[in-house]
Amino acid sequence: MEKFSQRAFLLCLLAALLAVPAGTALWSRKDTAAYYENRSLAEFPAVTAEALWTGTLGADLESWYSDHAPGRTTLLKADTAAQMNLLRRPSVNGVVSAGDVLLPFLSYEEREAEEYPPLAAEAAEPFGKLNSFIQSYGGTFCCVGIPEQRVYFRDRYPDYLSRHETEASAGDGAYARAMAEAGVDFLDMAAAYDAQGRPEAYYSSLDHHYHYYGAYAAYRCILDHLAEAGWDLPMLEEGDLDFQELPNPYIASRNRKLYNLWPNAERAVTGVQRDPVPFTRYDNGELSDRPLFVLPEADYLPTTYNLYMGGDFAETVLETNRPDLPDALIFGDSFTNALETLLYASFNETRVLDLRHYDAMSLREYIGLYRPDVVLCVQNDTFYYLGGGNNNVWEDP
Amino acid sequence: MAFSSMAFLFGFLPAVLLCYFLIPARWRAGRNGVLLLFSLAFYAWGGARLAPALAWSCLVTWAGGLLLIPGRRGRRAVFWLAAALNLLPLLYFKYTGFLLGNLNALGLGLAAPEILLPAGISFFTFQAVSYLADVYRGTVPPERHLSRLALYMAFFPQLLQGPIVRYGDFGPLLAERRETVPDASAGAARFCFGLAKKVLLADALGNAANAAFAAGDRLTVGLAWIGSIAYTLQLYFDFSGYTDMALGLGRVFGLPLPENFDYPYLARSAGEFWRRWHMTLSRWFRDYVYIPLGGNRCSRRRHLWNLLAVWLLTGLWHGAAWTFVAWGLYYAALLTGEKYLWGGALERMPPSLRHVYALLLINFGWVLFRAGSLGQAGEIISAMLGFAPGGLWSGEAEYFLRQYAWEWVIAVPAALPVKEWIFSRLERRREAGSRGAAALTIFGPKLLALCLLGLSTVRLLSSTFRSFLYFQF
Incomplete structure (x- = not known):
């Protein structure tokens, strides 16, 4: 029996050692992207003398092999399930299951409260310049700060985990004050949501974005705010919309990192206009037939937050051909996507830019070219201090 | 190349095993040649620019050993020279930065070159010095075949982190050994x-x-x-x-x-x-x-x-x-x-x-x-x-x-000889006629080893899990 066990063991081991390279050779060309990780898989590295000499070839081959190992996704999914359900780790793949919501694991390293005011003043300065520029031709500029899901639900974190409380309180507060000091009209949606009792329904439990109800509340606040500034804009009332819960499973960013293994029944919601405002759409300069809500072909197929406007584009233009209404420019992160499905109905022409992707001209040049009556910047609060992207709003002429 | 890498586990290892065991056992030099070639490839995987340090050490040690044959004149000087020629690269690669840093801390302002430390240099240098010392003392004969000495210095399982092997233990096995299924x-x-x-x-x-x-x-x-x-x-x-x-x-x-x-x-x-x-x-x-x-x-x-x-x-x-x-x-x-x-x-x-x-x-x-x-x-x-x-x-x-x-x-029990305690108990029960204990003793470790290999592979793969959150915003 001893001999048999030894031979059987060695055979099994050798089979395992050979199966992986054989499987990789057979199937490695099939996958080019890791869906759950939302990234491209490593490409086979070029074999060059320099790569051999410096050793980068070995490191690159290791990345490629790890990415293309047969059954990688299945194994990682099983590992995630074991980490979550069997080992019950507080954080799995960087996600924390905090009761009924999924939150990101946050580093314990955080800025001190007193570090924020000078950083906020620095961040607000270009917005102040942009504001002066827009006001110089009679336009209105408003910045809308929206709490990210982890900030909105930060009280759900277990006590022993970092919730970046200082960033959420001192950081957000300093930013709002600095924007006011720079003369920028700043609409703090965290305060607005607080005033409404911080309804849970406003935010997704699985995604870093708000839910469509949160977006609708933000839309109402923005239009009320613009009305206070003197803009009489048509508003989509609740009665004008049919809030529909989609039948499709909702693969949100946080649950996506958990291979969609976290049990939930959350569904995406759309606000379909009962009497739709017609529009002509252009994406990145091309005429587009994309609707406001890009739905999967069948009910069993999953949806993501990208269903709103079809995801992020460098530039989108929605024309409603109602010249009696003002024109708008919205720039910001993906929190704009759900808002765009509502806001366009209040304007003649709505231009949308995502400055992380748009590089045809500077924002100042773009605004100078189109001179929109209303300019809205929509950002979630975790971006306030990051710089770049949609904070890159001004360069001196 | 790290043992805990996909390239080693599912590339290098099966390749070396197949090449090694496909060569008949009686052709010992062939099997040794396979081990040497794979060992050099193993070392060069981290960058061929690191290999000259190992090659130098092998050559100096081999030549030094030949000049240390008992009875030759000037053996003491040869020993110290060969040891120094081995130790100098170690001193240069490992300690130049430290030395210059300390001198600069005293205000000398010397330019510190960027020196890449060849992996495993501390280990193979010590093996080289031990070989030279043992040949000098006459406890081991000098190795005439450069390939055998190179394999002693570069044998991939212990090249990067030891254990530090003595040539007196390793050398004779290069000429005669038996690979068995139980081993x-x-x-x-x-x-x-x-x-x-x-x-x-x-x-x-x-x-x-x-x-x-x-x-x-x-x-x-x-x-x-x-x-x-x-x-x-x-x-x-x-x-x-x-x-x-x-x-x-x-x-x-x-x-x-x-x-x-x-x-x-x-x-x-x-x-x-x-x-x-x-x-x-x-x-x-x-x-x-x-x-x-x-x-x-x-x-x-x-x-x-x-x-x-x-x-x-x-x-x-x-x-x-x-x-x-x-x-x-x-x-x-x-x-x-x-x-x-x-x-x-x-x-x-x-x-x-x-x-x-x-x-x-x-x-x-x-x-x-x-x-x-x-x-x-x-x-x-x-x-x-x-x-x-x-x-x-x-x-x-x-x-x-x-x-x-x-x-x-x-971790706590794994750092203690719990495995030995369990096996000695199982052995006693096996000797007393327990078939369950016999089966556990024979199959248990092997099944556990396969499971651990699987779990380790999954962990290796999961360490490459990385999602780019900002891509989604």
Whole structure:
């Protein structure tokens, strides 16, 4: 029996050692992207003398092999399930299951409260310049700060985990004050949501974005705010919309990192206009037939937050051909996507830019070219201090 | 190339096994040639630019050995010359930066070149010196075949992290050895266990250690202790795991390597710890430095000097930094104290207290070893003694206990000879006629080894899990 066990063991081991390279050779060309990780898989590295000499070839081959190992996704999914359900780790793949919501694991390293005011003043300065520029031709500029899901639900974190409380309180507060000091009209949606009792329904439990109800509340606040500034804009009332819960499973960013293994029944919601405002759409300069809500072909197929406007584009233009209404420019992160499905109905022409992707001209040049009556910047609060992207709003002429 | 990589496990390893075992056993030179070629490829994987240092060491050692044949004139000079030609690259690659840094700290303003340290240079240099010393002493004959000496120096299982092998043990096996199924099976199982030690335990506990050592002002008493204990365990599982893999592979190829660890955390004194930890290095320093200096058969003053010299070198061998010097001197002080001051009192203490004494001292020693600077070591040790900037306890400390709860629970028994206890009990029951015990003894370790290989592979793959959150915004 001893001999048999030894031979059987060695055979099994050798089979395992050979199966992986054989499987990789057979199937490695099939996958080019890791869906759950939302990234491209490593490409086979070029074999060059320099790569051999410096050793980068070995490191690159290791990345490629790890990415293309047969059954990688299945194994990682099983590992995630074991980490979550069997080992019950507080954080799995960087996600924390905090009761009924999924939150990101946050580093314990955080800025001190007193570090924020000078950083906020620095961040607000270009917005102040942009504001002066827009006001110089009679336009209105408003910045809308929206709490990210982890900030909105930060009280759900277990006590022993970092919730970046200082960033959420001192950081957000300093930013709002600095924007006011720079003369920028700043609409703090965290305060607005607080005033409404911080309804849970406003935010997704699985995604870093708000839910469509949160977006609708933000839309109402923005239009009320613009009305206070003197803009009489048509508003989509609740009665004008049919809030529909989609039948499709909702693969949100946080649950996506958990291979969609976290049990939930959350569904995406759309606000379909009962009497739709017609529009002509252009994406990145091309005429587009994309609707406001890009739905999967069948009910069993999953949806993501990208269903709103079809995801992020460098530039989108929605024309409603109602010249009696003002024109708008919205720039910001993906929190704009759900808002765009509502806001366009209040304007003649709505231009949308995502400055992380748009590089045809500077924002100042773009605004100078189109001179929109209303300019809205929509950002979630975790971006306030990051710089770049949609904070890159001004360069001196 | 790391053992705990996909390229090694599922590329290099099956390739070398197939090429090696497809060659008939009677063609020994062919099998040795396969091992040498794969060993050189293994080394060059990290960058062919590192290979000249190894090639130089092989050539100098081989030529030096031939010139050290007993009866030749000028052997002493040849020995010192060959040893120096081996040690000079080590000194250059490893200590130039340290030396220039210290000179610049004195205000000299010397330009410090960027020097890439060839992997494993400390190990293969020590093997080369031991070979030269043994040939010089006449305890081993010089090796005439360059390929055999090169294989001794570059044998891939022990090339990067040891154990440090003596040519007297290794050389004869190159000419005659037998690879057997029982040896291959036992070696392969040991390899899998070593891989699991490294990937499942050491790497996970390393996260807790890294966080504690990077905590700065957030450091609490609890976090400092968690971090230092995590590092104590990480280092053991990392190094002994690597050694298990090396020894396992050596056994597969019929080339048994010397044991390097004997459950060091069972030690009841600093002296005993060093008889159980990195044993091949301790033996090297004993045989090639300590005893030639006079060992302990000399005056007390001379003995103290010998201890100091050996431990200063031991510290510096581990790394070119003042923390390693301090760590070496720390053990010199402990061993001197145990020899001349409190050794008698220690012997009279209950074994459990002696164990606690040793573990505490080892743990403090590893803080010195791990710290990036003497200042950081001071901060961590102060925190462990109650003077932490962040107070007594923090959520971060609790997180690292919870997140790695399973690793903590498994690591403690895994650092003890629990496996041996279980097997001796099973063996007794097997001898008493228990079929269940017999089946468990025969199949248990092999099944467990396969499971651990699978789990380690999944962990290796999951360490490549990375999602780009900003891509989604």
